[in-house]
Amino acid sequence: MAALGVGALTLLAGCSGMSIPSFGGFGGPTTQSDQTLPTVAGRTLGNGPVRVALLLPLTGDVATVGTSMANAAELAIDFIQSQSSQQLNITVVVKDTGGNAQIAAQKASEAISEGASLILGPLKAESVQAAGGVARGAGVPLIGFSNNSGAASAGVYLLNVLPEVEVKRTLSYAQAQGKQAVAAIVPATSYGQIQEGAFRQAAAELGMTVRAVYQYSNETEARNAVAQITPFLQQGSIDTLFLPDRATAPSIAVLLEQAGIDKSNLMFIGSLDWGGDTTIPNTTFLAGAIYPAVDQAGLAALRPQYQARFGGEPHPFSTLAYTAVLLANTSSLSMSLPRYDQTQLTRPSGFGGRDGLFRFLPDGRSQYSLAIRQITIGASQQVDGPKIP
Numbered sequence: 001m002a003a004l005g006v007g008a009l010t011l012l013a014g015c016s017g018m019s020i021p022s023f024g025g026f027g028g029p030t031t032q033s034d035q036t037l038p039t040v041a042g043r044t045l046g047n048g049p050v051r052v053a054l055l056l057p058l059t060g061d062v063a064t065v066g067t068s069m070a071n072a073a074e075l076a077i078d079f080i081q082s083q084s085s086q087q088l089n090i091t092v093v094v095k096d097t098g099g100n101a102q103i104a105a106q107k108a109s110e111a112i113s114e115g116a117s118l119i120l121g122p123l124k125a126e127s128v129q130a131a132g133g134v135a136r137g138a139g140v141p142l143i144g145f146s147n148n149s150g151a152a153s154a155g156v157y158l159l160n161v162l163p164e165v166e167v168k169r170t171l172s173y174a175q176a177q178g179k180q181a182v183a184a185i186v187p188a189t190s191y192g193q194i195q196e197g198a199f200r201q202a203a204a205e206l207g208m209t210v211r212a213v214y215q216y217s218n219e220t221e222a223r224n225a226v227a228q229i230t231p232f233l234q235q236g237s238i239d240t241l242f243l244p245d246r247a248t249a250p251s252i253a254v255l256l257e258q259a260g261i262d263k264s265n266l267m268f269i270g271s272l273d274w275g276g277d278t279t280i281p282n283t284t285f286l287a288g289a290i291y292p293a294v295d296q297a298g299l300a301a302l303r304p305q306y307q308a309r310f311g312g313e314p315h316p317f318s319t320l321a322y323t324a325v326l327l328a329n330t331s332s333l334s335m336s337l338p339r340y341d342q343t344q345l346t347r348p349s350g351f352g353g354r355d356g357l358f359r360f361l362p363d364g365r366s367q368y369s370l371a372i373r374q375i376t377i378g379a380s381q382q383v384d385g386p387k388i389p
Contacts, residue, residue, distance in 0.1 A: 037115040045092040045325075046077040050339060052090045052328045053111030054321070055121035055131060060099030065317055066123060069145070070094055071310045072302065072318035073120075076325035089334040092325060097122045101130040108134040108142070116140060117339040120324045123317075125151040132156035141340045143327070145320050148194070152364030157345065159320055159327075159358070161368045163198035166272045166292040167242070168389040169370040171202045173290060174240045174267050181209045183232070184242035185225050185252055188217040195244040195271060202389075211238045222248065226255040233261050243289075244271035250283040257285040272370075276316075281378050292370040295386055298322075298354030323353030356386050 037051060045054075054073055056066035073092060080088050095111060097104040104127035108119055112134065119135050119142040122128055128144030128151040135142040136155050144151060147160040171182065184199050186192035196213055203210050211232060214225035232238045233256070243249040249270060256263075263285065270291035274280055280289075298319045306314040327333070330351075333340050342362070350359030350367075357369035372384035 040093045042093045042095045048088040048090040050334045053116040053119045057099035058096040068315035069321035072322040076322045101126040105130040112138045157360045167198040168202035169292045170269045179240045182240040183212045183238045185214045188215040230259045242269045246273045253285040289375045295356035319354035
């Protein structure tokens with residue numbers, strides 16, 4: 001595993017000092033020198049010889065997220081410059097996508113014309129697809145921040161936790177506890193559809209039996225779903241219940257409790273989105289439920305630096321931008337020929353980031369090392385350490 005920096009969180013003991021050889025393959029431009037690159041449009045961070053574009057929504061409906069990520073990228077550059085053992089290899093050019101896919105594609109084209117060897121971002125799936133199409137056409141790798149695996153493709157990587165990864169992690173843990181027959185109650189929304197697809201895929205890969213999947217779009221439908229699943233729970237033919245939606249999981253749990261369900265042999269499973277919720281830990285019937293989580297130490301370490309520089313709280317996605325900048329600066333990637341070679345980006349050993357160990361697959365999807373947390377009354381606790389499922 002290659003460590004991204006002294007501050008990066010590495011999860012494989014004894015591997016952070018490995019030297020990484022250079023491999024051939026497809027990657028970003030290698031022939032332009034620092035002196036021949038054209039003038040850039042956008043704010044720059046750092047002054048290294050390799051240009052890296054950072055596409056983020058600094059205006060628009062998710063501007064607060066994009067701004068927080070840009071701030072984290074600035075802190076990452078400062079960290080690299082503060083380390084005597086590291087060299088600053090990159091100049092990051094920040095560009096505003098406005099949260100718009102068409103603008104994202106335009107900014108990607110602009111970055112490529114300015115000599116970018118790598119594009120980081122954008123954030124939304126449709127913007128990643130649009131910018132990724134431009135980047136692929138130019139042979140420039142792109143690392144987007146979407147968690148929608150449909151935005152990934154060869155050369156277009158996703159630096160985020162994908163639903164199929166998080167669900168597989170929790171189902172793997174449940175299986176290790178002897179669970180085998182699973183069911184789900186999901187909202188009839190695009191989020192619910194994604195979670196259902198991830199649930200079915202993970203269960204199939206693990207050889208677990210999916211007994212039923214219920215959808216709901218309102219309270220009446222949620223009550224009907226509970227009424228339909230109750231007989232199976234009472235018979236013990238379902239031992240694991242997936243409730244990914246953080247907003248409605250407490251209400252569904254209350255309905256199950258009112259139905260008199262014995263949960264002594266029933267495991268509730270939540271989603272990554274459960275993290276940080278205050279209602280779920282205070283729902284008595286959900287005590288003992290599990291959910292996946294990234295390593296929290298990275299955000300905790302970033303928080304005081306962020307608050308001191310920018311004030312306020314960093315968005316959880318800030319760690320993704322921080323990690324992306326450290327990754328982009330890695331000498332084995334940025335100074336190799338060609339730059340950001342696919343073979344190196346998709347090393348099975350992966351990289352250590354602010355949120356823990358991760359790796360890219362050749363098809364652009366990512367795998368993250370996730371811990372398992374268990375709900376206790378009023379809180380949660382880690383019951384299984386970070387692993388890639």
